[in-house]
Amino acid sequence: MVLADLGRKINSALIDLSKAPVVDEKVLDALLKDICAALLASDVNVMLVQRLRNNVKKSVNINEMGGGVNKKKIIQKAVMDELFELVDPGVEPYKPVKGRPNVFMMVGLQGAGKTTTCTKLAAHYQRKGWKVALVCADTFRAGAFDQLKQNATKAKIPYYGSYTENDPVSIALEGVDKFKADRFEIIIVDTSGRHKQETELFEEMKQISAAVQPDSTIFVMDGTIGQAAESQAKAFKEAADFGSIIMTKMDGHAKGGGAISAVAASQSPVVFIGTGEHMYDLDRFEPQSFVRKMLG
Numbered sequence: 001m002v003l004a005d006l007g008r009k010i011n012s013a014l015i016d017l018s019k020a021p022v023v024d025e026k027v028l029d030a031l032l033k034d035i036c037a038a039l040l041a042s043d044v045n046v047m048l049v050q051r052l053r054n055n056v057k058k059s060v061n062i063n064e065m066g067g068g069v070n071k072k073k074i075i076q077k078a079v080m081d082e083l084f085e086l087v088d089p090g091v092e093p094y095k096p097v098k099g100r101p102n103v104f105m106m107v108g109l110q111g112a113g114k115t116t117t118c119t120k121l122a123a124h125y126q127r128k129g130w131k132v133a134l135v136c137a138d139t140f141r142a143g144a145f146d147q148l149k150q151n152a153t154k155a156k157i158p159y160y161g162s163y164t165e166n167d168p169v170s171i172a173l174e175g176v177d178k179f180k181a182d183r184f185e186i187i188i189v190d191t192s193g194r195h196k197q198e199t200e201l202f203e204e205m206k207q208i209s210a211a212v213q214p215d216s217t218i219f220v221m222d223g224t225i226g227q228a229a230e231s232q233a234k235a236f237k238e239a240a241d242f243g244s245i246i247m248t249k250m251d252g253h254a255k256g257g258g259a260i261s262a263v264a265a266s267q268s269p270v271v272f273i274g275t276g277e278h279m280y281d282l283d284r285f286e287p288q289s290f291v292r293k294m295l296g
């Protein structure tokens with residue numbers, strides 16, 4: 001179920017509630033059943049769905065409500081609060097500081113949209129007046145440097161990479177040092193997304209991280225991977241200890257449940273979503289407005 005449909009389903013369950021002549025345990029259970037079914041169909045992790053159901057039931061406690069209270073309002077608020085909770089881990093993402101270098105390191109699997117997102121993020125900050133540069137430390141995927149170079153050139157963003165050096169740690173460090181010396185404010189490092197072994201990929205991420213000491217590590221995740229989001233987010237959190245997430249491919253048929261599961265698995269906020277293949281297809285992600293929009 002795509003995100004807009006999830007919103008419509010939850011919305012329509014809440015409208016059913018508002019029309020119910022009496023609000024009792026049965027009506028509440030029916031509402032929760034509809035909402036949980038919609039969340040599950042959107043690939044939200046089953047444990048999270050159960051938790052939402054239990055928390056709403058606990059916080060509403062319908063049998064102990066007096067006659068004078070507006071039960072519908074209380075239930076609606078409890079549902080909204082739980083939905084916010086699902087997408088908002090309550091952790092503030094890193095905020096870059098003007099006038100000094102801020103190093104961002106991007107991690108994620110090959111194909112997730114990392115290289116594309118690097119330029120999108122760089123262009124976003126450049127438009128806001130920051131002095132921005134890109135470093136390509138993906139020596140594993142043939143063509144990664146060319147891709148970054150092409151995107152960067154189009155966006156008029158300085159870049160660093162190498163056709164001959166094949167040690168990603170050296171490239172990352174050289175690039176970051178060079179741009180720091182040139183007083184760049186935002187330096188975005190693209191890393192590899194695949195190796196023969198997952199352990200090698202994670203080892204490489206750790207080495208690059210130790211070398212460049214990023215102020216912020218961002219996990220780039222494909223928004224269309226559904227239930228696989230949870231384990232992928234967990235694995236990258238353990239290996240790279242990222243601080244925030246960018247979900248890509250949220251245009252088209254992304255179910256949105258992946259975003260919710262990734263946030264819960266890593267207790268890290270989604271900061272941007274990718275909404276297309278072009279440079280400006282990047283939107284800021286705000287949990288509150290996401291839930292409100294989802295519910296129309």
Ligand code: GDP
Pocket residue numbers: 108109110111112113114115116117193248249250251252273274275276277281
């Ligand atoms: P990387 O291997 O992680 O560096 O992935 P790439 O940046 O090369 O992206 C893989 C594919 O996903 C490319 O075809 C991109 O155009 C596409 N892509 C990246 N972000 C988005 C997005 O937000 N929406 C859509 N529709 N496609 C995207």
